[in-house]
Amino acid sequence: MTDDPRQLEKRLEAVLIVADEPMGVVSLATAVGAPVARVREALAALAADWNGEGAGPERGFELREVAGGWRVYVREELDPLIAEYVGSQAPTRLSQAALETLAVIAYKQPVTRSQVAQIRAVNVDSVVRTLLGRGLITETHADAETGAMHYGTTPLLLEKLGINHIDELPPISPLLDDGADGFDDLEGI
Incomplete structure (x- = not known):
């Protein structure tokens, strides 16, 4: 594992985007092969970045700590858009x-x-x-x-x-x- 914080954040993003339930810090640290303290720092940096607190814009998704873990969510103000989009999709049929x-x-x-x-x-x-x-x-x-x-x-x-x-x-x-x-x-x- 490299000492580059951006590489750690990138690895965390990849794991979090496919997680179907909140992931604890220890599980995330194990998944990305990094110390728990560094993972905590990287999660805080990702959340701030996605919230537009740095040089970049606020994203349509956010990183939240819920139920003892971290998970990616759509921003609450975009819920109506997502509900309309999902509702407009034709249901897929079973073969x-x-x-x-x-x-x-x-x-x-x-x-x-x-x-x-x-x-x-x-x-x-x-x-x-x-x-x-x-x-x-x-x-x-x-x-x-x-x-x-x-x-x-x-x-x-x-x-x-x-x-x-x-x-x-x-x-x-x-x-x-x-x-x-x-x-x-x-x-x-």
Whole structure:
């Protein structure tokens, strides 16, 4: 790690821009490989810079210390602009593969990735990552024996479907072939 304070600030900016929750000073120091005291100084310098306290202008975002950590936020006066922008964006649709994977998880939960892959007969790794990223499924627990992660649905999915509980999904068994056709012919064998 160089002693250049601007390099430390640059590294902190990079970590903070991708953080999805407030990060404590110790976590930030570990992430950027710098002493805690230097990270505190750099955070104060970044916050002042972004607030326009130096030679540059005030930015549309700010660095706030909240919930025991630091995080980048849109400035409060720009909230209406951001709300309008986000609201005007066309919602992204799930692919057929994602819908099928989501249905398997919803009806079979808790279920492992390999179980979903067996049911769908395809690799579902990227689809599961997409569903996790969109907040429609969550990791529920790891299998004690195998360590395989089990997945289930989230309250966001219930909200999107307009239901209060997963039990309100329509029954699936009447819609699928149970595989019994053809076994009657085997009775005499």
